Amino acid sequence: MPDSLTRAIRWDTVVGALLVVLLLLSFGTVDGFGNALNLSFLIGNTLPIALIALPMTLLVVSGEIDLSVASTAGLSGAVMGKLWNEGMAIETIIPLCLLLGVVCGLVNGLLVTRLGLPSLAVTIGTLAAYRGIAQIVLGSDAVTDFPSQYLNFAAGRLGNTFLPQAFLPFLVLLVIAVVVLHATPFGRSLFAIGASEEAARFAGIRVKRHKLILFTVTGLMASLTGIFWALHYASARYDNATGLELSVVAAVLLGGIDFDGGKGTLGGAIAGVFLLGALQNVMSLLNVSAQSQIVVTGVLLVISVLGPRVARQIAVARAAARSAG
Amino acid sequence: MTVTTPNEAPVAEVPRSSGTRLVDRVFKMRELAILVVFLVMIVVTQIGNSDFLSEQGIKDLLLNATILVLVATGQSLVVITRNVDLSVGSTLGIAAFAAGDYLHGGGNAVVAVVLAVLLGVGFGLLNGLLVSLGQVPALVVTLGTLYIIRGIDSIWVGSRQITAADLPGGFVDFGSGGISAVPWLALIALAVLVATAYYLKHFGSGRELYALGSNPEAARLAGIPVRKRILAAYTFCGALAGLAGAMYLARFGNVDSGTGTGYELTVVSAVVVGGVVFTGGSGSVYGAALGALLLTSVNSVLPALGVSSVWVLAINGILLILAISVDRIVALRVASALKKSAAKKTALQKGNARHA
């Protein structure tokens, strides 16, 4: 049964299983973990990473990367705060900020597709540029007085359950992303582009257009995250979400998405996001220091790439032993 | 196949060669282009602020670039092999603290530097072993070791810090001293840079780094000891990060558990601006060093011109994008111009050949 064997040891399944095991263990043994409030905190604080991980997974599958997401989020938050201070209505501000995210993503996409620049370099540049613009826009202000119904939506729970109100919209986005990546011709094209851009082009796939769409959507999602962030933490500052890109990248990598492109599943990526989030929550409750948590994250990342390899080698060895026997 | 015409003149490819020489020259000029951008920037600043290129000013420029140049040199080697080392910032930080901790106890400065380098070598080896033996993506592994080394550093260092007061006076003076405007540290960095560049160009193992970055599978088939070379590149990169740590200590006289945090992005930017390509196999350490010089100088130029520090980050980012875009556009233009002129020449020669 080599087929079911290889399927069983696929890394995304392993990450999913690890997440389940961690949750089950923590429910039983970690004080304060299982109650609804903590779970809502856990999910709420992980949501920004999860939101960006959705388009990031698609992007990485197609062989590109966007490191400017956290800056885009910060910029939308800053612009949101600025416009709010100017007295504009929040219902106008939010679409404007989303539009801004689209523009940010479009700039990345155009630089990558039109000029053929490597996305890593481009988005390191825009990582600084967008954050810098955010700083120019909002300066030293911290805007905190957003309308309470919005704040409550971003920070509140669904009744007395453990689910944050914002979880349902996220779930909808997740389903959309899964369907797009794994069940549409568009998603199939992304895998082809990631594995071999040239072969994809020869198969009539519009590589540049696909990439441009992806970067734009990533910008949109990043700005959505920025808005959510500002409301969730009731604070719009230019340095909101600083460093979030590394958390997203780490989580996506942990979920088994191959940075060479062409491989991975969204399920794995999201499992990676929540595994890291849950682990951090549990470790804090267990009084593990922040420094040790960093080490654990690092070790987990290293294992995430060594793990599948070792598993594959074991599988190969077993198959060989079986065919010899 | 009986359609043999052995006497027939081989398909002429003469224009190709002259064309590629030109391309070659242009590629060498890519480093020149960064240099030009750098010089223009300096001159403009000097016009705007006549104090900028004072002895002190030049010294500051050089000192600022030194540490980044060192780390970028090491990073280039790794990037040339189609890998990356994101853990350099963490390595720099822990090496700097180790050296400081040792000097704090009243140690010898030379031993401290050796200690920092050895620590760097150790972490470089770790990265190299994981990447080459595990054959796993370098980006992930070194992101992992970035966290691990930083975590170990914070656990070990805690809230301790080393300040200039804890260090031997001579060590700190060395960090800011030099021959008139040329700091000692810059001389060390220059020596390392030139030696590395010479090695890459003139030694077999240096060329093999390019080869295996260019096509890893072909490198294996050509009998290049791929793992050994990758291991060596990482070790060297780690060693330079360690040396940079010691220099950081001498220069700033001040290290704690956060030293070097986020440095990896700066280093990667410098390497990218310097024209070292992330898909491996091309680029030079001189380019990377120039990239480092350019990036650090922006941070000196803007304050010297009185640009509010609020603008610095945005300008930095936009400059980075401009630098890589201009580089790319120039390369594309030159390539298409060359192609057209080559085509014309071919046509001409063919016309001549036919008449002859």
Added chain:
Amino acid sequence: MTHPSDPGPAPVLALEDISKSFGAVRALRDVSLELFPGEVHALAGENGAGKSTLIKTLAGVHRPDAGRVLLDGEPVVFHGPGDARDAGIAVIYQEPTLFPDLSIAENIFMGRQPRRALGRIDHRATHAATLALMQRLGVELDPDRPARGLSIADQQIVEIAKALSFEARVLIMDEPTAALTGSEVARLFGVVRTLREQGAAVLFISHRLEEIFEICQRVTTLRDGAWISSEPIEGMTEDDLVRRMVGRDLDELYPKQDVKPGQVALSVRRLTREGVFTDISFEVRHGEIVGLAGLVGAGRTEVARAVFGIDRWDAGEVEVEGRRLTNGAPSTAMAAGLALVPEDRRAQGLVMDMSIERNIGLTGLRTTVRAGLMDRGAERSRSLDWAVKLQVKYARIADTVNTLSGGNQQKVVLAKWLATGPKVLIVDEPTRGIDVGTKAEVHRLLSELAADGVAVLMISSDLPEILGMADRVLVMHEGRLAAEIPRAEATEETVMAAATGRAAA
């Protein structure tokens, strides 16, 4: 094994009962082979017979599961390609293995550059040695030019130069001529003869049987990974050899059906891409097979790429059934009914890390869709249908294509494009690296397609193939159409005259 007709003393290199499996695939089963100094030994077999695997085992790339390798009668174990090289074995692999960023000279001498004092590389000597090699092969490639952008043929020449530079005792060549045209092949054979006379042993693989008969003294045949025979060439006929390879008699190699051409399907007018090709005009009608011949680098591939929209053209127009195509848009070309089987199957034809199923499915993303979502059932049956029709040899349809032999990969590329049901099919070197049996099949297939009304434009460096299959032959010379020759007048002489620019244009 005994060899009654041993040409020389002791074999320089021998394989004894070598077996090698990849997972469930048994690529080699108890294969033995002896190579003697001063002989050119052919290795023949269908696609997937195990030829390349055998060579990689000899070269230290693969470790055999069982059996021994003997060098000068002594058992040796090669731990890597470096070991084999040090033992004096030079290898040209089936797929070029160049470093695109490095110069041709460096590609050839990587790891063995001439040295100066202190182990420094002598760049000047490297350059000179490369020039000398190029002269020996009769080509003029600039040693300082980077390998990126070399045509497949030029890449192959660099590979040959690299192998020659070893001055090895054993030279192994896996389909070195697949990408070459007649004149280069002739040069190569000249060099090989010299080497043989100097006492080197050469192992040679080719699917062009006439080449085997031209240059080789002995031939070993493999079938499905098993050793079939080793014998002298002398006294053998092509049919004998084919029978040993395929295990049966072969169909006709060029089963061209006569078809009455219909309406114009593809019309190319005054197409120009500056510096590459100029003023190309031609038409292909439904039911017609048009051959496009020319020397390596004449620009045939470039025309095909531009017509299909991979590259942009600078002037001119392309019409499919009267509909103008957009410049630089493969997707609209596909929608108009155009298909291109590209020249480089590994880089352009296939996504190597994807399954056979999905590779074939890639051209059907618009059709195997239900309500906007992939219809996996339809995708699988479409892929299976075509894989079976083309007799692709695979273990499971979900296996990645990089586990297939070269010829079977080529079949997957064909399957992928035939599955689109094209009106106009452009095939660029469709049978490169395909065994004779399959070649006949591909030809039969192309002929049937034409009979069904598909317009076929066939680019090939295999002149007999062009002559055997084409209704009309277009000949390109240095980026221009040099001649258009109807089937009746097309001979090797007329085509070569036009291709080398000797015909009155």
Added chain:
Amino acid sequence: GGTTKNNSKSDDSAATSTAKADPNAALKKGLTVGFLPKQVNNPYFTSADKGGEKALTELGSKYKEVGPSSATDTSGQVSYVNTLTQQQVNAMAVSAQDPGALCTALKQAMSNGIKVVTYDSDTKPDCRNAFVSQASAEDLGRTEVQLLAQQIGYKGEIAILSAAQTATNQNTWIGFMKEELKDPKYKNIKLVKIAYGNDDAQQSFQQTQGLLQQYPNLKGIISPTTVGIKAAAQYLSGSKYKGKVKLTGLGTPNDMRNYVKNGTVEGFELWDPAKLGDLAARTAVALASGQITGKEGETFKAGSTTYTIGKDGVITLGKPTVFNAKNIDQFNF
């Protein structure tokens, strides 16, 4: 229509307890107080928290410290507030990275009966019970100008090297510095620039270089941040400006000892962070014991001193200490 700043009702359901303070209530023992600094491993906060630990041990209560490893990881700090809430500590002492971001979580904590004291860096007043301020912002701002003015003889150009542009406390101090400079006795002093070094050694270093290049006649620099003053001092001591350009601001004696001794710096000031932590701990225990509720005018005893709660629940530690060559050796933090 739409919701704008002007028509949205600000959420004033402040969690300020309605309970009455009982000044005579006994201090409870066996409480747990969680310290949440802006950043763990930061020497300044480590000193402060050590002070808190000592006070709590003295009072018979338990001390614990959690916190993010980066001073800009606001979401990290929020999750630590949540962690402390889950662990049901009796009170927490928080140095807020952001005045607004912690609010939801802190209110959540207060509604779970946890007393919240902010120290060093405040949140919005309705998100905590009391704020322990290191020194009055006004005192700090004004005294730094006075210190520098004396050193440069009330004449010449000066600049400020601050931390992040968003640092709330820095900005308040700078505001008071500007106020102070309006006094006629400073008519010959000109504030030419405020630079931001983002509390990063290297950036502060380069900003100092820039200041000196841009203003060759610069006479003095005020850096109201421990990181900034240290970096500026290190640069000055290795440059030709050493001793010529005066530097003052907020620094710790251990950091600055060398520069004071080698003549780079004449004098600077700071409060004792350990005392700040001590007061934060005692305030937390007093709140948890019901001695105070955080209303203006309430008083309580911490150690031997009696503190009065000011407007908005602010408790001020006292005047900062000025360090110079004469007294610096008496301090070790």
